[in-house]
Amino acid sequence: xxxxxxxxxxxxxxxxxxxxxxxxxxxxxxxxxxxxxxxxxxxxxxxxxxxxxxxxxxxxxxxxxxxxxxxxxxxxxxxxxxxxxxxxxxxxxxxxxxxxxxxxxxxxxxxxxxxxxxxxxxxxxxxxxxxxxxxxxxxxxxxxxxxxxxxxxxxxxxxxxxxxxxxxxxxxxxxxxxxxxxxxxxxxxxxxxxxxxxxxxxxxxxxxxxxxxxxxxxxxxxxxxxxxxxxxxxxxxxxxxxxxxxxxxxxxxxxxxxxxxxxxxxxxxxxxxxxxxxxxxxxxxxxxxxxxxxxxxxxxxxxxxxxxxxxxxxxxxxxxxxxxxxxxxxxxxxxxxxxxxxxxxxxxxxxxxxxxxxxxxxxxxxxxxxxxxxxxxxxxxxxxxxxxxxxxxxxxxxxxxxxxxxxxxxxxxxxxxxxxxxxxxxxxxxxxxxxx
Amino acid sequence: xxxxxxxxxxxxxxxxxxxxxxxxxxxxxxxxxxxxxxxxxxxxxxxxxxxxxxxxxxxxxxxxxxxxxxxxxxxxxxxxxxxxxxxxxxxxxxxxxxxxxxxxxxxxxxxxxxxxxxxxxxxxxxxxxxxxxxxxxxxxxxxxxxxxxxxxxxxxxxxxx
Numbered sequence: 001x002x003x004x005x006x007x008x009x010x011x012x013x014x015x016x017x018x019x020x021x022x023x024x025x026x027x028x029x030x031x032x033x034x035x036x037x038x039x040x041x042x043x044x045x046x047x048x049x050x051x052x053x054x055x056x057x058x059x060x061x062x063x064x065x066x067x068x069x070x071x072x073x074x075x076x077x078x079x080x081x082x083x084x085x086x087x088x089x090x091x092x093x094x095x096x097x098x099x100x101x102x103x104x105x106x107x108x109x110x111x112x113x114x115x116x117x118x119x120x121x122x123x124x125x126x127x128x129x130x131x132x133x134x135x136x137x138x139x140x141x142x143x144x145x146x147x148x149x150x151x152x153x154x155x156x157x158x159x160x161x162x163x164x165x166x167x168x169x170x171x172x173x174x175x176x177x178x179x180x181x182x183x184x185x186x187x188x189x190x191x192x193x194x195x196x197x198x199x200x201x202x203x204x205x206x207x208x209x210x211x212x213x214x215x216x217x218x219x220x221x222x223x224x225x226x227x228x229x230x231x232x233x234x235x236x237x238x239x240x241x242x243x244x245x246x247x248x249x250x251x252x253x254x255x256x257x258x259x260x261x262x263x264x265x266x267x268x269x270x271x272x273x274x275x276x277x278x279x280x281x282x283x284x285x286x287x288x289x290x291x292x293x294x295x296x297x298x299x300x301x302x303x304x305x306x307x308x309x310x311x312x313x314x315x316x317x318x319x320x321x322x323x324x325x326x327x328x329x330x331x332x333x334x335x336x337x338x339x340x341x342x343x344x345x346x347x348x349x350x351x352x353x354x355x356x357x358x359x360x361x362x363x364x365x366x367x368x369x370x371x372x373x374x375x376x377x378x379x380x381x382x383x384x385x386x387x388x389x390x391x392x393x394x395x396x397x398x399x400x401x402x403x404x405x406x407x408x409x410x411x412x413x414x415x416x417x418x419x420x421x422x423x424x425x426x427x428x429x430x431x432x433x434x435x436x
Numbered sequence: 437x438x439x440x441x442x443x444x445x446x447x448x449x450x451x452x453x454x455x456x457x458x459x460x461x462x463x464x465x466x467x468x469x470x471x472x473x474x475x476x477x478x479x480x481x482x483x484x485x486x487x488x489x490x491x492x493x494x495x496x497x498x499x500x501x502x503x504x505x506x507x508x509x510x511x512x513x514x515x516x517x518x519x520x521x522x523x524x525x526x527x528x529x530x531x532x533x534x535x536x537x538x539x540x541x542x543x544x545x546x547x548x549x550x551x552x553x554x555x556x557x558x559x560x561x562x563x564x565x566x567x568x569x570x571x572x573x574x575x576x577x578x579x580x581x582x583x584x585x586x587x588x589x590x591x592x593x594x595x596x597x
Contacts, residue, residue: 086567089527095567127473127510128566130579168469168508171564185466186500187507246528246569253570287527319527319569333530337564343507428533 003261005269006232006240008220009213010256013100019135021142024103030148032219036111037156044115048218051226052238057083057174057211058285058314060237060303063218067116069198070206079207080113080121081183082215085167085174087126088286089337090317093242094212096254098125098132101216102139106162108215110148111222113160116208120161123212124179127167136164171341175389176209177201178343189345190389213242234260237302237313247282247320248274248427260300263318267297277322281405285314287334288394290401291327311401326422327406328413331398332360338395349392352383356399363413366420373410377403442492445485450478454486458493465496468504472511480516517552517559519578519597521590526565528572533586537573538562540587541594558594 012018012027024030036044049064070078082105086094098105105123113121125133140162143149151159165183172178173188180202182188201207217239221229230238237259243266246252250271257266263282273279279294284301289312292299299309306313321330339353359376362368380396387393403410412421444451457474461467471494475486482505491501505511521541525534538549541560545553552559568574571583575590578597585593 087565089565090569091565092567092569126567127508128563131581165470166473167510168473169510170508182469183466185464185468185470185496185504187503244569246572247531252528252572317569321531325531330527330531333527340564424535427531428536 002265002268003257005255005257007256008240009097009101009104009216009242010254013096018100019102019139021103021139021146024101028223029103029219030107032222033107033110033148034154036114036222037154037158041115041117044111044222047226048115048221051221051229052233052236053214053217053221053229054237054303055211056213056217056241056315058088058288058312060313063210063214066198066210067112067208069196070116070208071199073117077120077203077205078116078118079202079205080109080116080118081176081179081202081207081209082109082121082123082212083174083176083179083209084123084125084132084212085179086212086315087171087174088288088315088317089334090244090246090283090319091286091315092244092246092317093254093315095126095129095132097212097216097242099135102132102136103143104216104219105136105212106139106143106148108218109162110143110153110160111218112208112210112215113162114158116206118208119159121163122183122202123162123164124173124183125164125166127169130166133164133166140164170343171337172343172389172391175391178389179209180207187343189343190391192388232258234258234300234302234305236304241316243301243316243318245270245318245320248277248322248325249320250274259302259313260305262298262300264297266301266318267320273320273322277324280321280323280325281327281330281402282321283314283317283319283398284311286317287319287337288312288390288397289314290397291405292401293405312397322427324422324427326364326418326424326427327402327409328360328364328418329422329424331402332357332364334398335360335395338391342391342395346388346392348383349387349389349395352379352387352392353395355379356395360399363410364418366413366415366417368410368413370414372414373403373407376410442489445489451489453478454490458490463494465494468494468496468501469508472501472505476511481512481514483513515552515556517556519557519594520559520561520576521594522561522563522566522576523549524564524566524568524572524574524576525562526569526572528569529565529574532572534573537575537585537587537590540591544591545594558597 045067053063054060173182177191178188197207243255281291339357342349344350383392384396487501547553547560549562574583
């Protein structure tokens with residue numbers, strides 16, 4: 001039986017004016033907050049631990065455990081930071097979520113701040129998405145007016161100040177320690193760990209940094225109980241998640257399903273690969289995860305199974321490429337992105353990504369040499385595990401996996417340009433669909 | 437040591453917006469990015485005098501102000517045109533024809549990404565994935581996202597701006 005869609009976060013997206021507080025309350029919004037405020041903070045942490053919720057930002061670290069790492073309160077400030085700097089190529093789940101349903105994030109943030117005893121919380125949003133920024137500001141103002149934010153929330157004695165902070169365009173700020181530096185008004189460059197943010201994060205105080213989707217999942221877990229959540233998904237990957245399909249697919253968009261659904265099932269729901277074409281390769285979780293091919297169509301999309309297939313679940317950004325796409329060209333595009341976004345702090349990433357682009361451009365132009373493929377892999381080997389943060393590691397993922405599955409295309413790059421092997425207009429929609 | 441508060445570079449009224457922002461943030465050095473946002477919104481770009489003034493007001497050294505202003509791609513030290521057109525060149529948009537849109541704009545308006553047309557009407561920018569992959573190819577015209585457009589449509593809408 002195919003896995004059905006299970007809209008939880010996306011359930012209210014098509015409701016009338018779904019982003020307003022009235023619409024959200026009509027759907028039972030802010031009831032979970034009332035429940036949570038009657039509970040001891042540690043009980044909320046335990047509840048989220050029991051639910052098996054794992055970080056939805058890519059790494060999959062158990063959310064409840066992260067909250068539990070904070071040291072005992074010492075009277076000083078503690079912070080909750082929501083990482084809304086969604087910029088991984090292909091990932092489009094947090095932005096639609098915040099646009100359609102900003103209050104679920106606000107409610108989740110209040111519950112999470114209560115659980116970790118933080119009186120100040122930040123939502124660090126990408127600066128480019130001004131429409132989401134306005135919507136979040138409006139949602140926070142509405143929540144404040146109705147007593148969900150501010151002093152003595154709902155008479156519980158709990159105070160919370162929630163600040164929406166707009167970034168200014170830097171992919172690296174999605175890395176949690178770089179995000180913290182950016183919040184402090186500096187260049188966003190990753191910090192050395194340890195100390196981890198749980199011990200010394202924002203302004204060197206205990207800080208929890210969570211992804212938007214993780215925090216937005218909290219209200220439904222509080223409302224329905226941890227067993228409801230852990231009853232969905234597979235083994236160690238509990239619950240539901242937003243899968244974003246894009247690329248050569250008939251109906252791109254967000255599909256909310258239990259973890260463990262397969263790409264084959266998702267493609268069925270999305271109307272399949274572009275008509276008349278077949279799947280060539282895909283990314284399971286954005287461009288920083290090693291790409292997979294048609295033979296992995298039935299891999300359950302949960303943390304363990306995707307890792308078993310040699311990749312990572314990441315942010316569940318499924319970018320679909322059909323047989324008209326040159327893998328060399330796709331990988332070069334991603335690598336140019338990483339070279340541009342490398343923050344420059346560490347040498348392996350700053351210099352390595354630059355040289356990867358040079359070599360890949362040669363191969364794309366059909367001017368590569370026999371040694372170039374080994375050189376690519378050698379540079380990747382010198383970045384992987386030696387870069388300061390995960391950006392460098394992520395940059396190597398598409399290259400190493402592409403060479404593994406499509407080595408012949410890289411070999412062809414020693415004599416034939418990629419645009420002759422895969423005429424670029426064939427992979428674009430406008431070549432086949434006349435301009436409207 | 438600075439004895440008096442720094443004075444705004446000119447009596448342009450827009451400095452008041454910047455001053456208000458700084459005051460609301462308590463002239464705290466960690467508000468630097470927010471203040472740069474406000475200054476760029478007011479003036480369209482960050483001129484050297486603005487960087488000096490903001491740095492002096494917040495007690496942030498010029499090296500750090502310049503470092504932050506050049507680190508983040510949102511900030512620009514060059515004046516912008518009356519309208520902005522951002523073409524998303526993220527993966528989904530790219531395979532759906534962002535390249536053709538970009539080429540068309542470059543050819544028709546004689547402008548390269550990061551530049552402004554000679555008549556100072558349009559600034560052309562590119563962005564790597566604006567999170568609207570299901571609308572690919574996406575462009576942002578004067579802050580409004582428009583999706584699933586071909587090169588002709590984009591040129592038409594640019595002319596209507």
